[in-house]
Amino acid sequence: MEIKEILKLADDLLVAKTGKHLDYLQEAILRGTLEGQTYAQIAEENYITEGHVKDVGSELWKLFSERLGKHVSKVNFRALWESGQFYSISSSFGRDVGRVGRDVGRDFVAVNNINICQEPHAKPTGTQQPQETPPQLHLDLGDAPELFTFYGRTSELTTLQHWITEDRCRLIALLGISGIGKTALAIRLTEQIKTHFDYIIYRSLRFSPPPDATLTNLRQIFCDKDTPRSSETPLSQLLNHLRKYRCLILFDDVQMLFSHRQLAGQYKSGCEDYHHFFQLIGEVSHNSCVMLLSWEKPRDIAKQEKENNLVRSFVLEGLGVAAKEILSYQNLTNEASWQTLIDTYQGNPLWLKLTATMIQELCGGRVSELLQYDTIILDESLQEQLDRHFQRLTEGEQKLMAQLANEPEPVALPQLCQTSHLSPAEVMNAMQSLVRRFLAGTQEREGATFFSLNPVLKQYVKNRGLS
Template sequence: MDVQEVLQCADNLVFAKTEKHLDHLQEAILRGTWQRQKYPEIAKACHRSEAHVKKVAAKLWKLLSETLGEDINQSNFGYTVERWLFSNSFSITGNNCVQIGKVSCDPSHYPKASQSESLQEETFNEKTSNSERKIHLDLADAPEPNLFYNRTSELTTLENWILGHTRLITILGLSGIGKTALTLQLISQIKHEFDYIIWRSLRNSPPLASLQTDLIKFCRGGAPVPAPSVPAPYPEERATTGGLPLLEYLRSHRCLIILDDIQTIFSSQQLAGNYQPGYENYGAFFKQLTESSHNSCLILLSWEKPREIAALEGENRPCKSLQLNGLGAEAQEIFREKGLAEPEKWSELIDLYRGNPLWLNIVATMIQDLFGGSVSEFLSYDTLFLGDLESLLHQHFDRLTASEQQAMGWLANTPEPADISKIPENLQVSPPELLKVMQSLGRRSLVETVKQNGRSHFTIGQVIREYIINKSRNKN
């Protein structure tokens, strides 16, 4: 769908509500938003003030939200338009027009969506230079996206990896950091590269054989998966696929498979990336998909890195990892949406909460509820208030080994970055064990490495530090 089709559809939506067409500035706002421009860029192109553009945009988003019955804003506009086209929220009328709700849009180039009542499988046609490619999309397992904030460099990196035929990509980060939103945005940009795009969550820890049967069934258009006539030739392939020819589908079609919540198949109270009993074959599966010849791609979303990945990844290898960090100045959009005061204080909030979008949304709501939106009043307290963040962090810390918890307690009570060659006496961990522990904590995204005088030192963020100190106080 190109920008002119987006503008035509939006104009019909606005006209249905107001009996007025989009004006020049409204069109410029939608065009700029579709092209992922920010308000200052749009204002400069239109020779208008940023404040005026924001005022007009706010009214436009409100109008579209009222027309469609869902929240529309600059951050989610692009994704929402894509979702309309990928789902049954629109239908084809007798005049070959796209119907969104009660509004018809002129869609001479729009793809026709599947009319499956279950919304489990959707199909649309993507026109290429030589032919029309049929793309099968199943995002039924994907969570509702949070607002997407500008991550241009991360998107570019992931897109380059995929175009470079990377076979396995792991996106790592704490809960709420934006792994889902980033991946959904990535799908909208690279969907034309694939025949099948499938999102599956492992939150219920499905056995590998069940997952593969489900994936093959989707690739077969819902047809039952036949029993293999010939066993897989190699023992490792029989172990990983159960004799099912998933790899054959990955070779004969270009598939993008996203597996979310990978951490649920790992054991708690063990070092990061150790599988639960009965799930070890996932590790062999990831290894096989990385090392076998095919044109498909597997993306893993996880709180912690699978232990095989470190040995498989490399600059010139088909396995890569992206450590997703917090937002920078882009996070200020969260505070604008929440109506916080004192913009000059916002950067301090972003630093304290490490730019984690979910954390910042939680703290912004709390500041609005308790302090009337005053950031300086919130920051005047000596201790960092966590509120609802404590339950989120507990999910991460509940997975740690006793040695990891000791190490985190040490880091929490060490104001400066710690040198692990100088182990305090009260830390009952041997030097070799401490190295394993710090590596594991890094794979869980809980510690940060900084260089001082040519040596690696380790530290933790203020939110995590406060959580550990509060937890220690409660025990005492």
């Protein structure tokens, strides 16, 4: 029996038992088991821990054991199918499946409860089908964090929604320094625009998976009824899916594809083919949108957005006045000082959360007590967050950061070239890279561009003894 058939019947079994279809991970475990993979290999392919795969696997074997009335495990799963024991019970499922199929034929499927093997907008099977079934959304948010609170960002949501649903952008980079709220905004956005899509998929690239692994992982989600033609490459198969369905794919932590100690946006060895992938997403005609969330502007985007209106980048700034909700949630007092606190910490939700916790623990929640010192106080975990940025810089960039940290006012390029020990070309490349990493700010004045560090970064450089 073909693996595809076994998976279909296993799915029917699960529906009859639990009312739910196989989710993405369950299917990956069954497929891997049938192909002789170990739990460790399945975990690696799906970017999750082996322990989690084992837990989900043992839950599955338990369900199948109960249904079959016989011990089922990873070891005997294939043999039981081959000996026909599963098939004898699965053939009696038609009516059950139809009933449950209608139940799940809703327009929204819970996180990780994706109905992988149905065509979009497919009518459920069964005896008493309704005439019209609402379109079905396949939502696979993988390991996306759950949003407990979300404040503000109304204009950002409106702009991004417009870019995606009206302008039909194909490739969007959502950029900004760590903690500014890229992931939270993207997740909130998906809730707002979910009805426009057949598939919404979130994948973090934090472990720098090779491009082939990412493509394979995505292709498995689009469990296509048309067997892919052998002449098609994995990338062209994926592009076919992006044409056939309207998909929103969020790739988070894209900066992890780029090298440490090199200027911003240079792919690590083994990740170079993402360049080709992202370029094609922007260039070829399809119905879908891919969003890249990153600390650094990918070079592909920097180049493409100049000539292709369907490729854009959105730089996320501080949360602004809505950040007061974060302070209120943490029960801080001295409300008159809140705006100063927000301005000092650049409206960065993570920086504010960490600082608010410190104010709560050390100052009894009184904001003005923290603000009375001459220097900006940085919580140790905030400094560790910034270490992760600083460690990525080239030597030239680190030198310029140190130089900028000592400047009381923004500085123009000629002045930087004079005072640093770098050549003008090195200064320019390093400054461009710092700007692409959102570490240096720019302002235009009197016909010149001036560069500066924000007060938190200045303080960080001083605290770490780097200036």
